[in-house]
Amino acid sequence: MRATASILHLDLDAFFASVEQRDKPSLRGKPVAVGGVGDRGVVATASYEARKLGLHSAMSTSQARHLAPHAAYLSPRGDAYRQSSRIVMALLGELSPLVEPLSIDEAFVDLEAGGQDTSPEAIAGLVRELRAEIVHRTEGLHASVGVGTSKLMAKLGSERAKPNGQLIVPSGSERDVLSPLPANAIPGVGPATMDRLSRLGIRTVGDLREASVAELVRELGQAVGESLHVLASGRDDRAVSPRGEAKSISVEDTFDSDLTDPAVIASVIERDARAVAGRLTRAGLFARTVTVKVRLADFTTLSRSRTLSGATDNPERIAATAQALITGVRIGQGFRLIGVGVGGFAQAAQEELFVLDDQQASVAPVMEERQVASALRRGSQSWSPGAEVEHDEHGRGWVWGSGLGVVTVRFETRRTGIGPVRSLRADDPALHRAGLLPMEFDHPDEEAEPEHGPGWARLRPTSPTPDTGADRGTSTPGTSDPG
DSSP states (O other): OOSSOOEEEEEETTHHHHHHHHHOGGGTTSOEEEEOOSTTOBEEEEOHHHHTTTOOTTOBHHHHHHHOTTSEEEOOOHHHHHHHHHHHHHHHHHHOSOEEEEETTEEEEETGGGTOOOSHHHHHHHHHHHHHHHHHHHTSOOEEEEEESSHHHHHHHHHHHOSSOEEEOOTTOHHHHHTTSBGGGSTTOOHHHHHHHHHTTOOBHHHHHHSOHHHHHHHHOHHHHHHHHHHHTTOOOOOOOOOOOOSEEEEEEEEEEEEOOHHHHHHHHHHHHHHHHHHHHHHTOEEEEEEEEEEETTSOEEEEEEEEEEEEOOHHHHHHHHHHHHTTOOOTTOEEEEEEEEEEEESSOOOOSOOOOGGGGOSSOOOOHHHHHHHHHTTSOSSOTTOEEEETTTEEEEEEEEETTEEEEEOOOTTTOSOOEEEEETTOTTEEEOOOOOOTTOOSSTTSOOSSOTTHHHHSOOOOOOOSSOBOOSSSOOOOOOO
16 A cells, blocks of 8 residues: 555446437437447446436346336447547556556556556645546546555546546545445455345445454455455455456357357358458467357357467458367257457468368358348347448448348437438448447557657646536545436
8 A cells, every 4th residue: 555645447428328319419418328239238337327226237128118118229339349449448558657557448557667646635736637538539528436555446536426426535545435435345355245244244345344354254265354354444465466468369140039040150250250360460479379259048058269370360260260169069950149359369371281171161142241131130130239330421320220121220329410311221232330439649650659748738728527426526426426
């Protein structure tokens, strides 16, 4: 634990849903749920407006629709979320060389390692400008930020600051901040552990700190018992560690309707292999191991791997190997999930001395992309709700819904304001899927150096950020909505 609050934790608020609201002006201030939209779907993220109606992540979409039938239910747009995440992570990298991403929307930053002034006043000003710069560079997204003497205190700070706020937990206040919190505020205390603690009469972090270490060890085991007691006392010496090199790259598809056509299955594998190979190429890597994963209609999941005699980034080679790996797997009632992955990375390609004729093992000829898309749409919606589209006459927009041969599109972008809704034939030749709308600060090459070096907060004047939560203070944490 440090002498000054110099570890920052940033969490983008309701990230997926916020990106959708930013890009779709008509949904701003409205309940939005992002995730699977079919009967098997699960909510990945709910906007704050949707949370007030009882929606939350991991809830089934069918239950969510029952609670909030008028909310917008959208399919995820992974590329859009990665685009905004790259911008935010690059910005954090300008503050310090030590940035530890925890997920696409969350990271720790070691401000001390970046040479920042760690006085409370300076940190409060830095965080305000950081949040304003995020709004500017992402064209409207908001983040909650906590700063503390440890990872634990920084993360608790950001959680208490939600939504769209900031909280600096000063050195010396750790015990006072921790004591009244429920014990499950400590990382590692899940429902099962909380239940066992409750049987010991432990409900708050203060209770946990006052408990006997021997009692905790007897109930939870030595490693967990001792660790929780240390954290409950506010002692946390974990360093901010940049993420190590990726161990694997994979792509998975889950289908609204089980796939039973061997030609469609072969084509999905070929498409996923191209996506994986593209990511290998962008990372400058080659893979020795190919893995394929399938989930059957009865939820049985099979995973098979093969190590090649050389390293490759060739999409045809990856696809052929994956096809060979599922040879003999009975399709039965169908596949509900297919995934293709690679691992065992090398920095250079290695020619294989012997290449088995895996192409002979394909279960069916590969279909053209338009045929694959058509086949995947059978039994499900032709156009995913939320998908970006462009019409030759009406311009850019997004799919409101589809069915019975009709697709409804709202023609708007984050830069146009609320736009009109039009219903079109689903096979309208003038309607096309659209790529991402470019953003000024996006760096598609994840290895590229950021354009703006250290000192951005001082070089660019910023105006106050519109704030639903305002600053939560720099001495004593305030209360806020859960994030």
